[in-house]
Amino acid sequence: MAVQCWLDALKSAKKTALLHDGKRKVHYLFVDGKEMAEEYDLKTDELIVRKWRRKNTLGALGQWEIEVGDPATMAISEPHPIMESSSNPVLMRKDTKTSFQWRVRNLPYPKEVYSVSVETVERCCIIRTTNKKYYKKFSIPDLDRCQLPLESSALTFSHANNTLIISYQKPKQILTLEQDLLRELKKMKGSGDGDVDCKTQ
Template structure:
């Protein structure tokens, strides 16, 4: 079963963990050289960040690709205030999960809720956001379901709109919830390094 295969690959990866600023930071190194970095809230075990890095054909490390959490702002944009000014009103897409749902937030979308449609395209294994005013279109996948080869279910999808932000939720299937719970048990067995004033004994 694909869910078990993925869980086994996480268990078999070389892992190191660090406690810092109320977060458990876990680094995975897979046999194929791929790297995965995750950050969890130590109180709730909620996933805050997930990033991937792969080596290129020459064996050099590529950039970190953010799957969950906010992407660090581009250094060029930080150096050029004009660039920030120009881009500040563009829609900003990011994923921020809850314990029971995969969740995406698209900021800077001022249109009322009835303008949006969010649908699942099972054959393309993706979700699509459209607006009736043709002002915004976004197609995105759910890597967690792809890795575990689980089907997309339109009834799991819902959305809300508030403060110029479209919030899309996809209820996690029971297989994912069970896998995440088992993974948390596994991660808590890793000997952690503490950074700063954290008392490791409390973990």
């Protein structure tokens, strides 16, 4: 079962944990050399950031790729001579306990302009607008890693304050996997700068 394979990969990866600034930061090094870094809120146990880094063909480490979290806040530390306009639509993922969730900022059109659909063959979600002003395809890597099907019924969206909010209800298998992983992470002794590793259950 693919969900179990992914959980096993997470459990067998070399992990280091750090408690800092109200967050549990976990770094994973997988057998194939890929790295994953996650940050969880210590109070709510919600995932704030997940990013990946892979080695290129020459064996050098590439740039971190953001899977969950706001890329704008991550990019501040790295100088960029060319910047995107701050009025362009920006897609970011910010999950809740029960849903994968994406926000597209800077979309001023009314809700009836948008359609969000699941493409089961392409394994992605597509945002379209009837006024042809915005089109975006995105995948749900969590479902791909666990080889779970995409369900149209799990997808909903709303629009407020120039932001389109898309939610995809997490399947039972993902919720169980996340609870198992969180239990594992809480058992780890996290080093911290003066922080105490409090067990919050």
